[in-house]
Amino acid sequence: MNILDKIVDSKKQEVKKLRKEFSIEDFEKSPLFNKLSYSLMNHISSDKNISIIAEIKKASPSKGILKEDFNHLEIARAYFSQNVNGISVLTDEKYFQGNILYLKDIAEIKNKPLLRKDFIFDELQVYEAKANGADAILLIAEVLSATQIKELTLTAQQVGLEVLLELHSENQISKIDFGLNKLIGINNRNLESFITDIQTTVNISKLIPDDVLLVSESGIKSKSDVNILKTAEIDAVLVGKYFMKAKDIEESINEFKSWCTIES
Secondary structure (H helix, E strand, C coil): CCHHHHHHHHHHHHHHHHHHHCCHHHHHCCCCCCCCCCCHHHHHHCCCCCEEEEEECCEECCCEECCCCCCHHHHHHHHHHCCCCEEEEECCCCCCCCCHHHHHHHHCCCCCCEEEECCCCCHHHHHHHHHCCCCEEEEEHHHCCHHHHHHHHHHHHHCCCEEEEEECCHHHHHHCCCCCCCEEEEECECCCCCCECCHHHHHHHCCCCCCCEEEEECCCCCHHHHHHHHHCCCCEEEECHHHHCCCCHHHHHHHHHHHCCCCC
């Protein structure tokens, strides 16, 4: 059993608890539920350069604590001040030391789209995301069937959320309806070894339709990495650890933006 399987097993228990405590109707009553969402896809597609989705992540299963002096609102303000295209917020508590309240707090001050990054496989989690201020959710192809991907995507769209559908290998492509899922994340991390390889994005991108927006995720930490991704003509990068480990987040974003510039 790999780490993803362990996380999903744990998450299933969390969802059982969530269902005991909340209903869809409860989440629909949230003040944030009916607020108009920001479009992550529009923020990506309108940028002629490679877009940056900056992640708020305190810890990871493979690296432990990434930022000791962690303050989600301070990090979010730094990201907003540097005009990133979107912010990813880890809400898993057990493995990433995130919290759904981080998302809610940031939603109160947001001026860019927020992506709820978690392990979502139940419609109630979709409603929970919307009720706490998300504009988009992450779905992971490896832990979902083709039917689940479709149903959760349609549920998200019904409540005004976009979906970033993530895959780690070309074996998952057959599950995807690219007419429905137009925002695809390619995760460079091997789920067995946890080693990252930027070439994963390059290889899989060749198999994805041209009219789909592509986001490369994990292990992106240098100008040379971004230059490799430029050959794959990706639309955005999702970066967490690099910013979390930076001494000056705003300075590191400015540097990253220079790497992501597409020369005309």
